[in-house]
Amino acid sequence: MSSAGTGPAPATDTPILHVDMDAFYASVAVRERPDLAGRPVVVGGGGRGVVLAANYVARQYGVRSGLPMTRARRLCPDAVVLPPDFETVTRVSASVMEVFRQMSPVVEAISLDEAFLDVRGSVRRLGPPSAIAEWLRSTIHDEQRITCSVGVAATVAVAKLASRRAKPDGVVVVPPALVTTFLHPLDVGELWGVGEKTRAMLHRLGLVTVGDVAHTPLRTLQRAVGDHLGRELHHLAWGTDRGELAPRSGPHEPDRSMGADETFSRDTDDRDVIVRELLRLSTRVTGRMRSAGVAGRTVTLKVRFADFTTLTRSRTLPEATDVTVEVHQAVTRLYDALGLQRARLRLVGVRVEGLVPRASVHRQLVLGEREHGWAEADRAVDRATRRFGAAAVRPASLVGTRRA
DNA sequence: TCTGGGGTCCTAGGACCC
């Protein structure tokens, strides 16, 4: 370390960086397949899936993430379509997060490809935030051969908007004096927390730009969109959201819920098929719960009909559980209670909420319940799965019945 | 052959208790 060790740390009025990988899944795919450079690349699920990421060549054809894959193929028939490579993406993400931690100890990751950094403690060592942003970008580019964009500001939400403005492959700094100049011309839909519905409702009220929202009385906003979101929007519109990060330290907070859902490749009204799918999903969810060491009391069934209307039904059990059979029983009862006749389902889902550490659950043994019951069976399955893989052990009704 | 899968948080009404 050099002599710079004494004296007050240089202050900065834009300590928050938002780093966002450009077209992450697609960039990683191209990195693995250099022959694809310059071609339109779309990463997404097959069948009824949606676009996970599209590189900038594909975006010229109007392909965007979230678009149904069928639409994407129609918009860009020449696109190279690839399934997501989660393993590589996860590995690249971990390396990138490691670079962030070299730049600052205060990192709040929001997903595999996005994070906030507070660089207040790093300016003496590394220079002003804009220089840190550039160094970070060149390091990631050199080490991982992918690009990212960085927004720099005094607050979290402004930094996030700035990084969007910086895309692709750039840096945008918004000093405090320019925050309203930057924010107010933007469409309200750009704000974090304003999706399609809220945007449409605000537009109907004549609130089109962020500036319009900024100059609307708080009470009026709250009547339109609710107390909480109203207050939130007011802050966002003036760039006065939080300027502190909530870094995930330690092993990380436990999830509040765990769930799994699946869209059928073809809509179905066959109870056998549906109940079997609920068993698969219950098995998956409780398996994840057991390896995380949590149990939960509220079990929720989700059902989506062919016309995309969706409903949920939930049931709170007397005791928290992580037992596959109990969760499956609960969702099957909820399903039967719907009394669907010939309604065709597009999707079913299982979720367990109100998770608590398993160790904190003291099971009351119900009269007649054997001590080594289904829970013991689950643990035996977990051990076998760890040794032999997921295909080794599964309920009899999930074993293929098709004959040659 | 339009519209995934993993989550979080908020709202609102009713039950129930004090």
Add this chain to the structure above:
DNA sequence: TCTGGGGTCCTAGGACCC
């Protein structure tokens, strides 16, 4: 005789984010 509130839990739905 009047018709209270506050707090918590449960359920259902909706909106949003990555």
